[in-house]
Amino acid sequence: MHDAIYLLAAVLLPYLGAVVAALLPANARLLAWLAGCVALATLAMVGLGFAAIEAGGLPRFDLAWAPELGLSFSLRMDGFAGLFAFMVSGIGVLIVLYARYYMSPEDPIPRFFAFLLAFMGSMMGVVLSGNLIQLVFFWELTSLFSFLLIGYWQNVAAARNGARMALTVTAGGGLALFAGVLILGHIVGSYELDAVLASGEAIRAHPLYLPALVLILLGAMTKSAQFPFHFWLPHAMAAPTPVSAYLHSATLVKAGIFLMARLWPVLAGTDAWFNILCPVGLITLLLGAYVAIFQHDMKALLAYSTISHLGLITLLLSLNSDLAMVAAVFHTVNHATFKASLFMAAGIIDHETGTRDIRRLSGLNESMPFTARLALVAAAAMAGVPLLNGFISKEMFFSEALTVATATSVLHGILPVAATLASILAVTYSLRFIHGAFFGPPVDDLPKQPHEPPQFMRVPVEVLVFLCIVVGILPSATIGPLLDKAVRALLGDATPSYSLAVWHGFNLPLAMSLVALAGGIALYRLLYRHLNAGLEGTPLLGFLDGRRAFEQVMVFISWRFARALVRLMATDRLQIQLMLMVCTALLAATLALLPHGLAAGDVALTAVDPVVAIIWAVGGACAIAAAYQAKYHRLAALVLLGSTGLATCLTFIWFSAPDLALTQLLVEIVTTVLLLLGLRWMPRRIETAGSGAPLARLRRLRDFVIAAVSGLGLAAISYAMMTRVSPDGISREFLTRAYKEGGGTNVVNVILVDFRGFDTMGEITVLGVVALTVFALLRRFRPAPESVGVPDQQQGDARDWLLVPSVTMRLLFPVIIAVSIYLLLRGHDQPGGGFIAGLMLAVGILVQYMAGGTRWVEDHLRVLPLRWMGFGLLLAVGTGVAATVFGRPFLTSYFAYADLGPLGKLPLASAVIFDLGVFALVFGATVLILIVLAHQSVRSQRAAPPPPPVEALREPAIAGED
């Protein structure tokens, strides 16, 4: 039980710290203390968890999340995860201490520590996840937070570009990984890591093994900067040095290694695994080491050396050998220690001298002797000098390369040579790093006078270098037990016997090490002149520019390809879009109907009611006339539309649908006014433009045919449907259950707020979104120049227009409110409800705007539509959540009768509160659109060339800006 808490705390503490750090004021000392304490606590949690492993347990934490889907939030820590968790949290502590002195007070410190801690939490999530989907989730979080960290200096273009590149590559790889994990889960039947690890045979034998492998490796290779995805890593050096030291030593890039090693027991062991990873690792190893030599920026040199070392680890993993696996895990740890300390040393040099250019730096040994010694040891570890940790893992690499070289394939055969060559190159770039910066004559033209950094800034480097030495001299006494646990967690009983001794006697690997050291020194001597000439670029490989290729791909995808697609598929013209939509619908309906035909059903027709016939004649005539007038006589068309709407409402009543009729009536009214409001801003009509040309006639004929066929088709389908007996659906269920289970006699309303409450909630959310969109769009709306001016009708000096109607309208306001509330309250049992009442109240406000004008209304009445909308949505959601509090499913409604004594019984249903939410949202959304349209008039007159003097009053606030 305690173990579970340690695990949960190890993942959650950093996130919690991130939130707190983001809220604290910019005080570097305070924030560093906070972040340091959080990192230390995380480290302690990892330590406690690891102690449980030592005791023979397997700490884990499970929380059912979506059990129907087989998904749970699970954390587990075995030895391997523990080792990584130690690295992540331990180096995290050191990074925080280092960053405390590195970051300048001008930088936004809270953001830095918040991102750093959040990144740490995500990394802990990756290594401790017990579920693959969850692992991918945290994986993408690391991509996201590394993006934020790399782009921390937002004002620097290089930081932004580097961050974007890192995000594109790693998050893209994360998508591939996700797909791979889904396939893996499909093969295994579970996403739980335990289940996956237990079914290695089944996975390797499955036909989907290869796709899953390729996708997962794509994820790992992008994250771990393997060729050809390595190019993002050097560009990520635009980050602050603590970030680089953290991301590129122990965490971000090691996530890919972690994944490959984690899934090594189930995915490795096949030819496909070797054939994909071995060339990739080999090329990355050699390419990274070679390019690193020719970097002049210390951080860039370290970046390429990181790529090279990651290639080495990948190569070790690819060999399908248990001993190589041990070497890979060991080298991962070693690389993390010496690379983090080297990055920090480079940061110290940058911080104290103002430059990281090896060409400018020289003789720093004089001015910063301690840092020089520390960097020297760390670089020696990187080069693989004996008695340091890098040497031991490199020896293991050599002996593995020699072991597999006995196989017949060419790839196996060249491994020893390639390994020696890579080591020669590693010695060369390590030498360059040390010799270039610390030795040679001191220079005095540096941006800052170099001196030793603050004592505590050096402490993290000292700790790491100390570890390099201790592990290098006494490997089995220090890292031995930890490594043993980690390897046993991966290999189980198959764990080979390996020796961590420093001295294995005179053998071939030792000879290779000596050759590498001698060769590296010789190569450095050879290249010394060339390197100091200060040429940019890498000889022989100058044509390899990952960034240019990346940018070309990005330009192609996001610009040329997108453009071409738009040119090919899209149009700006509304008519064509509408025509395509209608034609598609027409085609779909025709295809569906072709096999069956469209015949009338056999239900007996009712007798013709003369009154209905008249109403329909009116509606039909008006609809046709509206279509006819729509292009050139918009106002007439609007009036005709209003008549059609009325006929529709009457029809609804005739067919006993009072709720529908009420809603439709109010919608008609609101629509007419909103359209009129919009009509004001339409451009003038152009009657003459090509209306008589034969081509235009033809086009209109085509449009007419399409419209007529679609309309008639729809009518035919409706007729065919209505003349058939409707299948026995759920309507009867609703009728019988409405009162019994929903507590209301108005079935329509009970369906809306209870049976289908969830749908209604979705609908009102959409309505809110639409209203906000209209609001956002109209706030920046600039009308056509010809309609900006004051309308002709207002040019004269007419006064006191519509005086009597205005007074009536104002007097009606309370009446409308009363009716609206009445309709809202009775809605559950009789026609009415939140939607109708909301529209009604909105019309009430609309009437006030019409009567008094925007200024008058806003001087006398404060309507805050956004508040109404928010309140409505919260109320609706709150009612739903309240049901879950009582242990019922979301949105379950409750009803009872309140006894009011002499007043009788009052029916109370929780659905009424939900309806109140609907009411508030509908009202808010409608009024928001209305107000923002109304404000156009106020704004445009301000922008109009001759401002009328009467209107030069103060400017009312835009709706919603309360």
Add this chain to the structure above:
Amino acid sequence: MTMTVLSWSLLLAQLMLGAAMLCTTWRVLRGPRAQDRVIGLDALYVCGMLLLLTFGIRSGTSVYFEAALVIALLGFVSTAALAKFLMRGEVIE
């Protein structure tokens, strides 16, 4: 006897209202001026409201009266908006 008179008079009233609606529709369709159409629409609303009342009486329920109430209360809004648009060039100033 009373029921017969009532049902006949209701049918007659509905037919007359229908005839009135046809007349107003003619105005809405023909114009000739925009103002004629607006007045036509207003009259159409009034006819519709009355038709709803007769319908309610005929079917013997009061459920349909709310719709009539809404028309009575708010039916004028479209008309007023249209009138204001014609008179002032915009609905809300």
